[in-house]
Amino acid sequence: MRFSINPEMATQEVQPNETLTNLKAESDTLKTKLEDERAKLHDVELHQVAEKVDGLGQFIMKTRRTLKGHGNKVLCMDWCKDKRRIVSSSQDGKVIVWDAFTTNKEHAVTMPCTWVMACAYAPSGCAVACGGLDNKCSVYPLSLDKNENLAAKKKSVAMHTNYLSACSFTNSDMQILTSSGDGTCALWDVESGQLLQSFHGHAADVLCLDLAPSETGNTFVSGGCDKKANVWDMRSGQCIQSFETHESDINSVRYYPSGDAFASGSDDATCRLYDLRADREVAIYSKESIIFGASSVDFSLSGRLLFGGYNDYTINVWDVLKGTRVSILFGHENRVSTLRLSPDGTAFCSGSWDHTLRVRDRGYHLEPVTSATVCLILVSSSSCLSLMPVPSPFYFIRTASFITFGP
Amino acid sequence: KKENMTSNSNVSNMRRLVEQLKLEASLERIKVSQAAAELQQYCHQNAAKDALLVGVPAGSNPFREPRSCNLF
Numbered sequence: 366m367r368f369s370i371n372p373e374m375a376t377q378e379v380q381p382n383e384t385l386t387n388l389k390a391e392s393d394t395l396k397t398k399l400e401d402e403r404a405k406l407h408d409v410e411l412h413q414v415a416e417k418v419d420g421l422g423q424f425i426m427k428t429r430r431t432l433k434g435h436g437n438k439v440l441c442m443d444w445c446k447d448k449r450r451i452v453s454s455s456q457d458g459k460v461i462v463w464d465a466f467t468t469n470k471e472h473a474v475t476m477p478c479t480w481v482m483a484c485a486y487a488p489s490g491c492a493v494a495c496g497g498l499d500n501k502c503s504v505y506p507l508s509l510d511k512n513e514n515l516a517a518k519k520k521s522v523a524m525h526t527n528y529l530s531a532c533s534f535t536n537s538d539m540q541i542l543t544s545s546g547d548g549t550c551a552l553w554d555v556e557s558g559q560l561l562q563s564f565h566g567h568a569a570d571v572l573c574l575d576l577a578p579s580e581t582g583n584t585f586v587s588g589g590c591d592k593k594a595n596v597w598d599m600r601s602g603q604c605i606q607s608f609e610t611h612e613s614d615i616n617s618v619r620y621y622p623s624g625d626a627f628a629s630g631s632d633d634a635t636c637r638l639y640d641l642r643a644d645r646e647v648a649i650y651s652k653e654s655i656i657f658g659a660s661s662v663d664f665s666l667s668g669r670l671l672f673g674g675y676n677d678y679t680i681n682v683w684d685v686l687k688g689t690r691v692s693i694l695f696g697h698e699n700r701v702s703t704l705r706l707s708p709d710g711t712a713f714c715s716g717s718w719d720h721t722l723r724v725r726d727r728g729y730h731l732e733p734v735t736s737a738t739v740c741l742i743l744v745s746s747s748s749c750l751s752l753m754p755v756p757s758p759f760y761f762i763r764t765a766s767f768i769t770f771g772p
Numbered sequence: 773k774k775e776n777m778t779s780n781s782n783v784s785n786m787r788r789l790v791e792q793l794k795l796e797a798s799l800e801r802i803k804v805s806q807a808a809a810e811l812q813q814y815c816h817q818n819a820a821k822d823a824l825l826v827g828v829p830a831g832s833n834p835f836r837e838p839r840s841c842n843l844f
Contacts, residue, residue: 395793666817
């Protein structure tokens with residue numbers, strides 16, 4: 366960590382014990398001052414401000430695709446910018462690239478280590494990065510030739526002194542940001558493998574990171590086993606803000622789409638929202654009935670919904686403004702370990718220790734017919750109505766009304 | 773001498789902590805009411821585009837293919 370040198374302090378005579386006591390006193394004073402400053406501006410709760418906002422009502426989500434193929438726990442996943450490809454990594458060392466539309470596996474790589482805890486898609490869609498117990502982050506260029514051995518072109522980029530917990534490309538394929546069990550985050554140049562910046566400040570394993578949306582500048586947030594979420598300046602390596610309200614490890618952090626806030630998911634069974642300009646926690650998403658840790662969080666496109674994957678196999682969907690849960694999604698048969706919104710916000714994918722990934726979107730109440738949908742209505746003797754799209758010069762207006770069941 | 777070195781590193785750690793706290797204390801903050809209003813405004817402005825929030829016509833979602841459906 367680099368700090369500007371205070372000339373007064375540099376010329377002081379060093380008398381260790383005395384200085385230590387003074388410094389301790391000064392740090393205590395500053396901590397109190399920090400708390401006071403934050404408290405002064407705490408004039409209202411978020412959910413109070415949101416009282417006048419319309420509630421969200423019934424909320425149905427449907428699984429549209431189930432990706433099967435991993436032989437063990439899925440630990441991480443990421444979307445390609447093309448909104449259809451997904452990369453996922455697993456405990457057995459496999460990294461798979463899927464076409465989520467067709468559910469076909471396009472590429473598979475076997476890593477030399479187990480527990481591949483981190484994977485990421487390059488912005489160009491031409492490479493993936495991954496790592497885990499090997500303490501490294503490696504980049505694999507994706508070949509169009511399915512027969513080509515991807516492992517041959519592997520490039521080792523990041524080197525930590527403990528496991529890699531998360532990785533993310535920055536705005537280009539040229540730089541990767543990593544977080545590690547060694548308590549640090551680091552920014553690397555992909556081509557040369559050079560360390561560009563390191564970020565020190567967490568007192569224990571760093572478990573997650575997220576880059577600020579590009580419009581808001583060069584910062585990122587990290588969460589760790591020290592229960593802290595830190596916001597960092599990528600250029601200087603400085604920690605600019607720190608939040609410590611969780612009661613256990615922070616497993617996941619994700620920026621609010623505007624970049625003004627971020628959410629976190631923790632082993633303390635809560636998700637929280639921190640506003641960066643108010644410099645404090647502004648919401649807690651929790652219920653007495655939720656006692657298992659939240660492993661992964663992501664927002665919907667507008668930031669109104671927060672999806673949280675939990676260790677009790679469920680996904681809870683929260684109304685970010687009102688602080689209430691709008692839906693609980695079942696389906697996975699083991700812990701949900703990873704969860705991400707698709708790039709255009711039409712769907713989200715979750716990965717689980719049950720070896721599968723699921724792509725879900727919104728279920729619909731009414732499905733209007735378009736001029737391209739041509740139907741033939743068949744009435745069977747057992748009084749079932751069956752509608753099938755069939756080429757025909759006859760058009761029928763189809764109104765399908767589905768009875769929806771609330772969570 | 774070893775004791776001295778340890779105390780020196782404790783001192784430098786404390787100095788770092790104090791500098792960090794000074795930095796954090798000097799941040800310009802806004803009131804929660806203002807921050808909350810702006811979060812709410814962002815949600816409102818982008819709600820219409822949020823497919824998971826409001827839903828979109830069936831045809832425009834690539835994960836939903838036209839299928840046969842049964843009404844019972």
